[in-house]
């Protein structure tokens with residue numbers, strides 16, 4: 492079909508010629524690194540050999556029809572390999588500023604991929620693997636092609652929530668594979684929340700021992716390191732989120748950390764957000780987040796800050812005294828600001844960047860200038876204008892809460908979002924560094940996280956990578972069917988979009 496071998500997301504510039512080359516067999520095909528070499532590139536070569544030459548039996552059991560016409564088979568040029576030239580030495584980890592650009596040329600004299608950094612080489616290898624398709628005879632082929640490519644946005648994220656429901660390690664690895672196939676580059680791990688605390692803290696083992704669902708539903712330090720390494724090899728950053736002061740019911744094993752709620756002068760037995768009036772709590776947070784910063788190599792930690800309910804704070808007599816002493820009156824946003832400033836000062840002392848949900852800015856909390864603000868609620872054009880007017884780097888999630896499901900091809904509404912469509916200067920629009928798909932876990936666990944995310948999230952992947960001019964839903968729909976079947980063939984249970992369509996290779 493016309494879209495065979497067309498890459499997703501659409502490269503910035505691509506020219507495909509009507510000249511087809513056959514690929515030599517797996518035992519002969521060679522990836523070669525002509526400049527910088529490193530473990531990231533070596534493991535990518537192995538991985539993509541497996542992806543390119545992995546052939547499941549085609550769905551149809553029927554014998555293949557002989558070609559309707561004897562194909563004139565010129566002595567087709569055979570593609571024997573791909574040379575990869577990376578300029579810069581491989582860094583240990585990807586970061587926000589990483590260069591992901593690359594150029595790819597497939598011609599009858601050579602096939603070469605050039606990139607400044609290994610991260611660009613990874614993006615180019617994914618594109619290269621997508622150019623390859625098999626013709627009726629099952630022969631792997633690729634067209635004469637030249638591509639120059641780079642991402643429009645540098646932050647292309649995907650959030651999973653392992654607290655509302657636990658996600659198995661294999662579903663996390665599969666999610667990272669699917670991200671790489673769609674050029675996402677930030678895995679936002681919303682690892683704990685009210686419902687459970689599956690993160691194993693060395694300094695405070697009571698947290699997971701008391702509040703993981705059970706001891707099988709825990710991410711040990713080894714598990715966390717395995718996720719970080721798996722992501723690194725695919726050029727994906729892992730940004731952990733420890734959301735406070737709200738969304739902390741599962742932190743209850745730390746004495747006096749949470750606010751005891753009262754009814755009149757009687758404690759109800761329930762707890763509210765972290766109690767900002769107890770100094771020892773900041774000692775805890777300092778030790779806890781030092782451990783986090785040491786374990787997660789990314790410069791940014793997501794500090795949360797969303798949905799802080801004031802009612803429990805307002806019911807607590809000690810907090811009422813604190814408010815009086817500090818002349819806050821009944822303005823609990825001031826108490827939230829007091830907490831956030833002390834927390835973010837701890838992070839600043841750890842030389843760590845931080846991302847916060849938009850309420851921190853909405854509530855006028857003073858934060859570092861390099862804070863990344865995460866817009867997730869309310870009308871987003873006005874919120875983007877408001878946050879970027881204050882000079883903060885900003886990521887957009889509001890229209891991309893894919894955990895909300897509905898009947899129909901909702902990928903289309905995700906696809907047409909334009910993140911820079913708001914009233915602001917060019918400088919403000921440049922502060923929108925990208926966006927993030929959210930897959931919250933209230934109704935999601937290992938059984939459905941893949942199907943519910945893909946290929947709907949692929950629509951966001953193209954919006955965040957491709958040129959602003961790539962907007963045709965009709966063109967995208969054909970290519971998305973192919974991208975979805977590509978994922979199915981690679982073992983990702985991506986659900987179908989409305990037909991008529993089918994995948995040459997069924998999942999099972």
Ligand SMILES: CC(=O)N[C@H]1NC[C@H](CO)[C@H](O)[C@@H]1O
Nearest residue numbers: 797798848867892894931933
């Ligand atoms: C920032 C944010 O989104 N906070 C909460 N909002 C609703 C979500 C489900 O759609 C989750 O419950 C999430 O914890």
